[in-house]
Amino acid sequence: MPFVKTDFPGLMVFEPKVFEDSRGYFFESYNENTFSTEGVAIKFVQDNQAQSSYGVIRGLHYQLNPHAQIKLIRVLSGAIVDVAVDIRKGSPTYGKVFELELSAANKKQLLIPQGFAHGYSVISSTAEVFYKCDEFYHKETEGGIMYNDAALNINWQIPADKAIISEKDLKHPVLHNCINNFTF
Numbered sequence: 001m002p003f004v005k006t007d008f009p010g011l012m013v014f015e016p017k018v019f020e021d022s023r024g025y026f027f028e029s030y031n032e033n034t035f036s037t038e039g040v041a042i043k044f045v046q047d048n049q050a051q052s053s054y055g056v057i058r059g060l061h062y063q064l065n066p067h068a069q070i071k072l073i074r075v076l077s078g079a080i081v082d083v084a085v086d087i088r089k090g091s092p093t094y095g096k097v098f099e100l101e102l103s104a105a106n107k108k109q110l111l112i113p114q115g116f117a118h119g120y121s122v123i124s125s126t127a128e129v130f131y132k133c134d135e136f137y138h139k140e141t142e143g144g145i146m147y148n149d150a151a152l153n154i155n156w157q158i159p160a161d162k163a164i165i166s167e168k169d170l171k172h173p174v175l176h177n178c179i180n181n182f183t184f
């Protein structure tokens with residue numbers, strides 16, 4: 001099966017079957033039937049794409065209920081360290097961090113359920129990241145956690161003097177103080 005379950009309830013890695021020959025490769029990055037067979041019935045309503053250079057750290061972001069999002073993340077070019085933090089109160093993995101390298105080369109995708117904060121760092125010279133969402137963006141319900149919260153101890157694989165972080169992301173609270181309406 002193309003889905004690899006993680007130790008985090010609902011968080012899965014999707015590894016599509018890639019067909020390669022002398023012409024190149026082909027794979028289905030999303031197929032509703034494949035996902036449904038695995039019990040993943042999602043209606044995606046928005047696609048987002050971002051290009052960033054080495055050292056950029058984006059996140060950690062989430063949207064609060066009632067506009068919480070499920071995300072399916074993949075990399076079109078380059079490589080990133082993708083990070084998901086379980087912020088569902090009562091979850092056995094609450095406050096734990098999941099890190100995975102996603103790249104154009106490995107073609108892995110990360111399916112992040114509602115109740116996780118998400119972010120990534122660019123570890124190649126540039127990277128293009130594409131992700132599907134099952135809910136539209138709503139500014140009034142956006143939330144965030146400080147990317148360098150010591151309690152999370154995230155390894156972004158970027159030296160501190162090379163990190164590029166937006167002003168907005170530098171103002172997020174630590175997990176302990178974040179606004180959160182997720183329960184497991």
